[in-house]
Amino acid sequence: MSKIRVYDLAKELNIPSKELVDMLNALDIPAKNHMSALTEQQVKYFKNHRSEQSSIISKSPVEAPSVKETNNNKTVSSQNSTIANTSTKNSTNIQRSNTTATTTKPVVGSNNNKNINNKADTKRPYTNKPRVTPVKIDNSKKEKKSKSDYKKRKTDETKVEDNILLPSQLTVGDLASKINVSATEIIKHLMKLGIMATINQDIDFDTAEVVASELEISVVLEDVEEEVSSILEQFEEEDEKDLIPRPPVITVMGHVDHGKTSLLDAIRKTKVTAKEAGGITQHIGAYTVKINNGAITFIDTPGHEAFTAMRHRGASVTDIAILVVAADDGVMPQTVEALNHAKAAGVPIIVAINKMDVANANPDKVKQGLTEHSLIPEDWGGETICVPVSAHTGEGLDTLLEMIILVSEMQELKANPNRLAKGTVIEAQLDKGRGAVATLLISTGTLKVGDIVVSGTTYGKVRAMNNDKGKKLKNAGPSAPVEILGLSEVPEAGDEFYVVKDDKTARQISEKRKHYVKDQQVKKTAPLTLDDLFNQINEGTVKDINIIIKADGQGSVEALKQSLIRLTNDEVRVNVIHDGVGGITESDVMLAAASNGLIIGFNVRPGANSIKTAEKEKVDIRLYRVIYNAIEDVEAAMKGMLDPEYKEVVMGTAEVRQTFKVPNLGMIAGSYVTDGKIARSYDVRVIRDGIVITEGSISSLKRFKDDAREVAKGYECGIGIDKFNDLKEGDLIEAFTMEEIPR
Numbered sequence: 001m002s003k004i005r006v007y008d009l010a011k012e013l014n015i016p017s018k019e020l021v022d023m024l025n026a027l028d029i030p031a032k033n034h035m036s037a038l039t040e041q042q043v044k045y046f047k048n049h050r051s052e053q054s055s056i057i058s059k060s061p062v063e064a065p066s067v068k069e070t071n072n073n074k075t076v077s078s079q080n081s082t083i084a085n086t087s088t089k090n091s092t093n094i095q096r097s098n099t100t101a102t103t104t105k106p107v108v109g110s111n112n113n114k115n116i117n118n119k120a121d122t123k124r125p126y127t128n129k130p131r132v133t134p135v136k137i138d139n140s141k142k143e144k145k146s147k148s149d150y151k152k153r154k155t156d157e158t159k160v161e162d163n164i165l166l167p168s169q170l171t172v173g174d175l176a177s178k179i180n181v182s183a184t185e186i187i188k189h190l191m192k193l194g195i196m197a198t199i200n201q202d203i204d205f206d207t208a209e210v211v212a213s214e215l216e217i218s219v220v221l222e223d224v225e226e227e228v229s230s231i232l233e234q235f236e237e238e239d240e241k242d243l244i245p246r247p248p249v250i251t252v253m254g255h256v257d258h259g260k261t262s263l264l265d266a267i268r269k270t271k272v273t274a275k276e277a278g279g280i281t282q283h284i285g286a287y288t289v290k291i292n293n294g295a296i297t298f299i300d301t302p303g304h305e306a307f308t309a310m311r312h313r314g315a316s317v318t319d320i321a322i323l324v325v326a327a328d329d330g331v332m333p334q335t336v337e338a339l340n341h342a343k344a345a346g347v348p349i350i351v352a353i354n355k356m357d358v359a360n361a362n363p364d365k366v367k368q369g370l371t372e373h374s375l376i377p378e379d380w381g382g383e384t385i386c387v388p389v390s391a392h393t394g395e396g397l398d399t400l401l402e403m404i405i406l407v408s409e410m411q412e413l414k415a416n417p418n419r420l421a422k423g424t425v426i427e428a429q430l431d432k433g434r435g436a437v438a439t440l441l442i443s444t445g446t447l448k449v450g451d452i453v454v455s456g457t458t459y460g461k462v463r464a465m466n467n468d469k470g471k472k473l474k475n476a477g478p479s480a481p482v483e484i485l486g487l488s489e490v491p492e493a494g495d496e497f498y499v500v501k502d503d504k505t506a507r508q509i510s511e512k513r514k515h516y517v518k519d520q521q522v523k524k525t526a527p528l529t530l531d532d533l534f535n536q537i538n539e540g541t542v543k544d545i546n547i548i549i550k551a552d553g554q555g556s557v558e559a560l561k562q563s564l565i566r567l568t569n570d571e572v573r574v575n576v577i578h579d580g581v582g583g584i585t586e587s588d589v590m591l592a593a594a595s596n597g598l599i600i601g602f603n604v605r606p607g608a609n610s611i612k613t614a615e616k617e618k619v620d621i622r623l624y625r626v627i628y629n630a631i632e633d634v635e636a637a638m639k640g641m642l643d644p645e646y647k648e649v650v651m652g653t654a655e656v657r658q659t660f661k662v663p664n665l666g667m668i669a670g671s672y673v674t675d676g677k678i679a680r681s682y683d684v685r686v687i688r689d690g691i692v693i694t695e696g697s698i699s700s701l702k703r704f705k706d707d708a709r710e711v712a713k714g715y716e717c718g719i720g721i722d723k724f725n726d727l728k729e730g731d732l733i734e735a736f737t738m739e740e741i742p743r
């Protein structure tokens with residue numbers, strides 16, 4: 001995990017380092033001076049704390065709302081998943097959503113009902129309940145406060161049977177059934193509080209608590225994550241003197257066929273199999289290579305997709321990314337994609353210029369390409385280490401490994417081996433004979449056979465442990481990849497794992513988590529959407545707008561990029577974290593999801609899989625045909641002026657299988673409807689390789705020789721497009737209508 005220096009953070013936050021050191025210490029985050037290194041968790045904790053404080057101060061200087069309110073607000077914003085389109089827009093904003101309505105359901109009791117919470121704060125007799133932790137402006141007390149609060153909660157845990165557990169958000173109907181009171185009764189009480197709610201409306205825990213207390217029913221917020229984080233908090237409290245250097249964890253990325261797998265294999269072969277006597281190399285998802293002055297752990301799944309998927313799950317296991325670029329091919333689209341994924345994660349990059357053995361190897365061309373993407377090679381006066389290598393001849397591999405060690409030393413990667421282990425699940429599967437088999441990467445502590453491990457909803461005692469060479473181990477320290485047996489179920493790759501003191505604790509955490517999984521899934525993401533941008537900026541939850549631009553040509557990419565970056569103002573910075581020519585890919589969507597970003601497409605379309613992933617991950621994809629409209633929308637969204645009036649609904653897609661010219665009708669596409677239906681009245685667009693070729697109306701729709709009003713999925717038809725005769729086999733015809741969004 002990379003460290004962040006105090007002075008870097010201070011620069012980012014525009015405050016003096018000295019002041020930052022004081023603020024960190026007040027939060028019990030150890031920092032001596034501007035050179036002190038902070039972990040990502042510490043920075044995240046500090047930033048969260050700071051944004052909580054600023055939102056509290058901006059909301060009300062007198063009454064501080066509870067921490068949960070902020071979370072609830074996040075939940076509200078996460079409900080908005082849209083794919084918007086302004087392709088045919090003139091002066092109005094047009095929004096497209098495949099099937100889902102784009103309206104946001106208000107959550108009663110969150111910040112738009114502040115008076116209710118205030119009321120609650122002043123008159124309720126239950127303010128000593130463990131959950132309600134008012135945030136004090138006094139930073140120095142916050143940490144202690146939350147810990148003692150946790151202890152209090154622990155004692156209350158024993159009395160949980162007396163209290164009814166409620167999630168952070170639930171419908172009026174659910175509350176009624178949980179506390180065994182009629183919904184009408186609850187609605188009446190809500191009305192007394194000034195809240196007009198229906199039975200299906202969501203209310204937050206604070207509101208539910210007020211209602212319950214009026215009914216003299218005691219409720220407690222079920223929040224296992226808080227308890228889990230307090231267990232994990234102990235991992236953050238590391239004393240510098242206990243830390244020793246740990247091996248770096250490396251991910252290999254790069255363009256297809258540039259030699260990622262070959263390079264990993266070459267390193268493994270020369271450094272592992274040859275030297276480990278009788279070592280049978282196992283594929284366990286990661287392996288460690290020993291070299292003279294240290295060791296290096298490689299993640300064995302090449303490619304940025306795996307890297308970003310892990311990051312999206314909150315796992316940042318990679319310390320350094322190796323960007324493989326073939327010396328004969330140079331920087332290619334996926335090279336750029338990979339380097340942007342690494343940059344977005346803040347991971348240092350070392351470039352391996354591979355295939356140096358081929359006759360037309362041209363490392364300078366690679367360096368030129370890198371420079372164009374702001375990676376300036378060291379020998380060209382920049383900071384990017386470039387190592388010429390050949391996975392085939394082994395040339396340069398030792399230098400590459402040395403450079404990895406060098407960069408990792410600069411990162412001061414350290415961990416405490418003398419504690420219970422914590423880390424990340426790299427991969428896991430069910431083995432018929434052995435049960436759940438998981439590959440874990442230990443980030444800190446030492447994992448021992450017999451330890452009780454928890455990961456997500458899974459737990460178990462480590463029955464056996466192997467290293468990547470299949471050797472049985474009794475214990476394994478920081479950065480070691482190990483395969484373990486003994487978990488009750490298969491954990492999820494990317495999930496955190498940690499060792500707890502006993503089986504009972506593990507079982508409790510697992511059971512609670514299982515209970516809350518549904519709730520957690522709802523709460524999981526709060527991605528950036530243009531519709532909600534203004535609120536998020538105001539809440540202080542968004543300081544950076546991360547945008548991915550995909551367009552039909554490099555000129556448009558550049559024009560959009562420059563104009564969007566220029567929108568940066570005092571409050572928010574617009575970052576283009578990735579751009580490229582071509583359709584919107586799943587990888588783009590995953591990068592947006594992992595970076596809390598949104599995607600702007602100009603004259604391009606997302607493929608079917610990208611749309612599905614975007615819907616699942618709630619990534620906002622905005623599609624435009626006029627550059628100005630894209631800029632105008634982002635600008636309007638930043639000011640809270642974005643007000644979509646129409647949404648586009650895709651009705652169906654047909655694939656062009658054959659084309660023929662028909663006298664008087666022009667070009668007709670013999671097509672097959674693959675999705676939805678195509679109706680004569682719909683508008684259509686033609687998509688070729690993810691790029692929109694044209695948009696227009698249907699001039700003729702026929703089933704065999706007869707005119708058809710509409711043609712459903714699974715049928716063939718002939719489609720003619722008004723004033724367009726350039727249809728080609730393989731084109732997609734997407735039919736859509738515009739629907740007005742009721743205000």
Ligand SMILES: Nc1nc2c(ncn2[C@@H]2O[C@H](COP(=O)(O)OP(=O)(O)OP(=O)(O)O)[C@@H](O)[C@H]2O)c(=O)[nH]1
Pocket residue numbers: 254255256257258259260261262263302354355356357358389390391392393
């Ligand atoms: N001459 C030469 N060929 C290489 C070298 N490294 C890889 N290759 C060849 O390049 C091709 C692609 O190598 P891979 O290792 O599969 O590339 P990759 O980047 O992992 O490819 P994907 O997994 O498809 O993304 C193979 O035919 C390799 O044999 C090298 O150093 N020199």
